[in-house]
Amino acid sequence: MSMAWKLTGRTPARATDPDADRNAPGTGTAGGPGGPLTAPPPGPEPDARHRLTSVQGLAALSLDAMASVAYGPEAIVLVLAAAGARGLGYTLPVTLGIAALLAVLVASYRQVIAAFPNGGGSYAVAKAHLGRRTALVAAASLILDYVLNVAVSVTAGVAALTSAFPGLYGERLWLCLAVLVLVTGVNLRGIVDSAKAFLLPTAVFVGSILALVAVGLFRDAPASTVSAAGHASVLSDNATSVGALLLLKAFASGCSALTGVEAVANAVPSFRAPAAKRAQRTEVALGVLLGVMLIGLSVLIGRFHLQPVEGVTVLAQLADAALGHNWAFYLVQFATMVLLALAANTSFGGLPVLMSLLARDNYLPHVFGLKADRQVHRHGVLALAAVAAVLLVFSGGDVNTLVPLFAIGVFVGFTVCQVGMVRHWRQERSAGWRGKAALNGFGALLTGVSAVVVTATKFTAGAWLVVIALPALVLAFEAVHRAYGRIADRLALGRIPEPPHRDRSLVVVPVSHLSKLTCEALNAAVSLGDKVVAVTVTYASPEDRRASESLRRDWELWNPGVELLELPSATRTVGRPVAAYVRDLGARQPGTRVTVLIPEVEPAHLWQRLLQNQRGAVVAHAVRRTTDATICRLRFRVSA
Secondary structure (H helix, E strand, C coil): CEEEEEEECCCCCCCCCCCCCCCCCCCCEECCCCCCEECCCCCCCCCHHHCECHHHHHHHHCHHHHHHHHCHHHHHHHHHHHHHHHHHCCHHHHHHHHHHHHHHHHHHHHHHHHHCCCCCCHHHHHHHHCCHHHHHHHHHHHHHHHHHHHHHHHHHHHHHHHHHCHHHHHHHHHHHHHHHHHHHHHHHCCHHHHHHHHHHHHHHHHHHHHHHHHHHHCCCCCCCCCCCCCCCECCCCCCCCCCHHHHHHHHHHHHHHHCCCCHHHHCHHHECCCHHHHHHHHHHHHHHHHHHHHHHHHHHHHHCCCCCECCECHHHHHHHHHHCCCHHHHHHHHHHHHHHHHCCHHHHHHHHHHHHHHHHCCCCCHHHHCCCCCCCCHHHHHHHHHHHHHHHHHHCCCHHHHHHHCCHHHHHHHHHHHHHHHHHHHHHCCCCHHHHHHHHHHHHHHHHHHHHHHHHHHHHHHHHHHHHHHHHHHHHHHHHHHHHHHHHHHHCCCCCCCCCCCCCEEEEEECCCCCHHHHHHHHHHHHHCCEEEEEEEECCCHHHHHHHHHHHHHHHHHCCCCEEEEEECCCCCCHHHHHHHHHHHHHHCCCCEEEEEEEEEECCCHHHHHHCCCHHHHHHHHHHHHCCCEEEEEEEECCC
């Protein structure tokens, strides 16, 4: 048997960086008397195996953006279909506009990565250049986008599965939750493990799309139209004219393909050293691959004169036309289904890092800043999974319920980031700053207009929820920040405290019987305090009185030199009488440090805790809630 101590008190939780002690500067080595301190030479990262390479970063943080090629071109085509076949002719110009915006965003986020290597993306930029409130708006928009991305990606992947196997349609909610549990479990093992697990599906998807584009460019006519045969066209019978508003709406809808571009900049600390360089390479690779796939698919849409039909995706029609209705067609469909379901991994890579930054700045509980052994922000991962599960249950696993809420938040984040980078260049005034500022300003204009258009067009379809949720999140951040501010004021953080001094101390030990546990508790108590009082709670029933009298006789025979005080109780409770006695002590003896030492048995096996009566926890809760006494829970370990 051995002893263990656990000391708790009434002092509020620390309101500073949860990793402050760990990150405190270390000591250097002196170069001689009066000489400068020199830091030891940098060595390899001790946790490098839990951080990402550039290729792994592409697999872990780009799935959202990669999977968007499955619905980005389709979103453009469905809007332009309102103008008939003439409208579809503008698919490539609109896509080129989106690709240009993609290039602007990639260039911007490369600069964000270099300027803000601690991650945070739009939040970090806004915090540095646009003020605290704007930074919180950016953070709230990113959180909404990440959470919705998980729900939309999972439901879209399951929708592709149920399209292939209609018998599973009625079980789509449970399938969605199962996929969510799978992705969450992989991410709890670490972002590197998730990257390794999803590297093959990402490579298969990207390879199949690039092969589809390459083969399709060499065809003058579709190889097959089997997938679209028998399906009604969704071209408008009363075609409207192709005007600026229609093109703007198509552009805004197609910009859903840009969701996930910001994820790399948000998760820079997850990369191996040099983290910023690796993240920049990953950002560029993501932009190039996404741009090539979007433009290539749009070229094929025009080459094959594709028309959107009910029940068949545009990507499926393109695979049919370019590759034929064979094994390659089904490979593209299967790869798309898998990647859509796994695209939620982007959120699991980016959001926990963002939440840790918010926790560091006291806008979220500090628990979100803690890391597990595998460099996992475990609490952020679990919180994201829990909220996504609520959304899945709310939507019943139906992707159409969630899509109207999607992509609004990311456009807000894009716009805030671009405006912040404009101010960054104006303040820095480095070489070529005017051109860079103009590029970011143009990007801010495009993404800002897109945010307004998407919100207006999808407002009645459910986007109003995002409009309400975004300010509600900002208010929640402010409330958490004020709470930490009050704690910091109470603790006088940042101010040098008075020198420590010794007060008279009194230790109260609750007991119910004599045993070795009681003996060890009194040994500890007399070591801690100037005076020790043992207390026992007594009840009025005859059997309880007999037990109290027996304890009193045994105590007098033992004669430990410690007074035993009886606390009568009219109800069958043990915590409140002890707490009332401690309060009375504090009132009668001001300036005395009162400690309540609670002896408890620590069983050898976890299941044996079910056998305990939890009296110690009850007493500790009552004393903590109503007094300022220090609580010391003494663990008496019983070996197997």
